[in-house]
Amino acid sequence: MLPQRSRLSVLVFLLPPLxxxxxxxLLPIFQSLFLSFFDWDGISPMLFVGFENYIRMFTGDTVFWIAFRNTLGYVVICLVLQLGGALIVASLLTLLRRGREVVKTLYILPAVISTVAIAFLFQRIYSLDPEGLINQVLEFIGLGNLQNAWLSDVGTVLAAVSVPEGWRFTGLYMLIIYAALLAVPAELEEAAKLDxxxxxxxxxxxxxPYIRPVWITTTIIATTNALRGFDIPYLLTNGGPGQSSELLTTYMYKTAFTSTNYGYASTISVFVVVECLVAVGLIFLLLRRKADA
Incomplete structure (x- = not known):
């Protein structure tokens, strides 16, 4: 629909970012795909093993499946906190008459704080000795018997490493959804109230329904970010205790840089990429189907 000169201008401006x-x-993804067919320690000559790494990953690696299950749990907790919290806060903000800018600033603040600072903050919050904030509150309200070493208990550690990630980006998604809610025509809401x-x-x-396209995009961003979550869980527990908080990303990192098995780590990274693509496809399929229903 653009004239020839305009198309050429668009192409010239698109080439550098592309x-x-x-x-x-794209190049690192294809490099990982290439390396996944080799056994390589980073120094010795690469040994072609074909699909052996993939067969090992799917059939002979119990840690991989533990990490995969933990990743799914991690994603669910992050999405509930991020999307649910963002939608609730954004909806309440539309009702707020004063102090909106202050509230938005406070909620967006965690997204700009250093990841290391957030990890150390939550280490203190979860601490049992000395008592962190959570255990102090439990003691204050008379529930001292529920005090726990949250990052050392296999039953609570996965939720404990998921909460900081959910808290960190809730404000960012809140701003996106809040902007979408402001764009809803006021006359539609007024007509509904009159009815x-x-x-x-x-x-x-x-x-x-009006903000559904924005909701789909936000869900995709939050899901793929959670599937690639690494820094906070790694800093808090390094996958422990045992493999109770091991994620695919932390397992991939340790396989590459601790075990120096770059071929197998590349196999896991390829799986993470495919996992993200499948998640995006499922989100589009489910939310679009609900929109058409």
Missing amino acids: ALYGIAV GASWWQTFWRIRF
């Missing part, structure tokens, strides 16, 4: 994307993103619709009916029948 080239940068290809070098920084006697409740707040929930107005939200579910008018607001949410």
Whole structure:
């Protein structure tokens, strides 16, 4: 639909970012795919093993499946906190008459704090000796028997490493959803109120369908970010105790840089990429189907 000169201009401006994307993103993915067919320690000559790494990953590596299960749990907790919290806060912000900017700033603040600082902060919050914030609150309200070493208990550690990640990005997604809610035509909501619709009916029948495209995009961003989550779980527990908080990303990192098995680590990285692509496809399929229903 553009004239020839305009198409050429668009192409000229698109080439640099596309080239940068290809070098920084696509090339490493293809390199990982290539390395996944080899046994290589980073120094010795590479030994071609074909699909042996993939067979080992799917049939002979129990740690991989533990990490995969933990990753799914990690993603679920992060999405509930990030998307659920973001939607609730964004909806409440539309009702707030004063102090909106202060609230938005406070919620977005964790996203700009150093990851290391967040990890150390939550180490202190979860601490049992000396008592961290959670255990102090439990003691104060008379539930001292529930005090726990949250990062050392195999029953709580996965949730404990997931909460900081969920808390960290809730404000970012809140801003995206809040901007989408502001774009909902006020006359539609006013018409619904005149027809006697409740707040929930107005939200579910008018607001949410209107922001559905933004919700789909936000869900995809949050899901892929959670599937690639690494820094906070690694800093808090390094996958421990045992493999109770081991994620695919932490397992991949340790396989590459601790065990120096770059071929097998590349196999895991390929799986992570495929996992993200499958997740994006499922999100589109499920949410689009609900939109069409």
